[in-house]
Amino acid sequence: MSKNKTEKFREFESFTNTLDFNSDTKGKWHEIFGNTNPVVLELACGKGDYTVGLAKMFPEKNFIGIDIKGNRLWKGAGTALKEDLRNVRFLRIQIDFIEKHFEKDEVSEIWITFPDPQPQKLRKRLTSQVFLNRYRNIAKPNCVINLKTDSDLFYESTLETIAEESLEILENITNVYQLQVVPEILEIQTYYEKMWLGMGRTIKFLKFKLFSNSR
Numbered sequence: 001m002s003k004n005k006t007e008k009f010r011e012f013e014s015f016t017n018t019l020d021f022n023s024d025t026k027g028k029w030h031e032i033f034g035n036t037n038p039v040v041l042e043l044a045c046g047k048g049d050y051t052v053g054l055a056k057m058f059p060e061k062n063f064i065g066i067d068i069k070g071n072r073l074w075k076g077a078g079t080a081l082k083e084d085l086r087n088v089r090f091l092r093i094q095i096d097f098i099e100k101h102f103e104k105d106e107v108s109e110i111w112i113t114f115p116d117p118q119p120q121k122l123r124k125r126l127t128s129q130v131f132l133n134r135y136r137n138i139a140k141p142n143c144v145i146n147l148k149t150d151s152d153l154f155y156e157s158t159l160e161t162i163a164e165e166s167l168e169i170l171e172n173i174t175n176v177y178q179l180q181v182v183p184e185i186l187e188i189q190t191y192y193e194k195m196w197l198g199m200g201r202t203i204k205f206l207k208f209k210l211f212s213n214s215r
């Protein structure tokens with residue numbers, strides 16, 4: 001019988017690879033991982049599909065999946081434990097308070113996978129200027145953001161922010177699965193991505209620098 005939300009949440013809290021807003025993590029991530037490898041975040045990770053997929057592809061990096069929903073994080077955290085992926089942690093926090101959990105220069109790269117488009121609340125979008133400024137307080141100067149989304153609204157509003165802030169776009173793919181060869185890194189599919197693909201939506205990918213070159 002499958003576990004209900006409460007059971008998953010309790011189990012999530014008991015896992016050895018999970019942390020939450022009460023955990024003492026700021027400036028301590030290299031200690032937590034037991035190495036000085038780069039730290040990569042997946043924001044709004046849900047079940048943590050990208051966190052787990054990337055961690056297998058890049059064992060020389062550390063990956064942290066972040067979301068507020070423990071019952072969703074339970075899936076990725078359980079998989080990482082079963083597969084003995086030591087370069088993975090899951091952090092249950094509100095991304096709005098991310099600066100409380102990471103020190104300046106602690107983050108090397110960020111993935112944002114199928115975030116809620118927040119049609120009514122621009123400031124709540126995870127690539128709004130408000131959020132980019134939060135990430136700047138925890139990221140290394142060469143940090144890049146990778147965004148995978150089905151939402152035209154989210155994609156267009158991210159492009160607007162990039163233009164307003166004169167950020168450099170490194171990759172801009174309007175339909176990932178129309179590419180002749182889909183890069184291995186983009187072949188990882190999340191729970192929501194599979195759902196949107198099933199409904200015939202196109203998947204967009206943007207990779208851009210978090211800091212402007214003129215900084």
Ligand SMILES: C[S@@+](CC[C@H](N)C(=O)[O-])C[C@H]1O[C@@H](n2cnc3c(N)ncnc32)[C@H](O)[C@@H]1O
Pocket residue numbers: 043044045046047048066067068069072093094095096113114115116190191192193
């Ligand atoms: C549409 S789901 C995508 C989940 C996953 N990335 C996927 O593709 O399957 C969006 C996720 O973002 C999380 N989320 C939205 N806003 C958040 C915030 N401010 N802080 C933490 N999590 C947030 C939700 O809990 C949800 O799991």
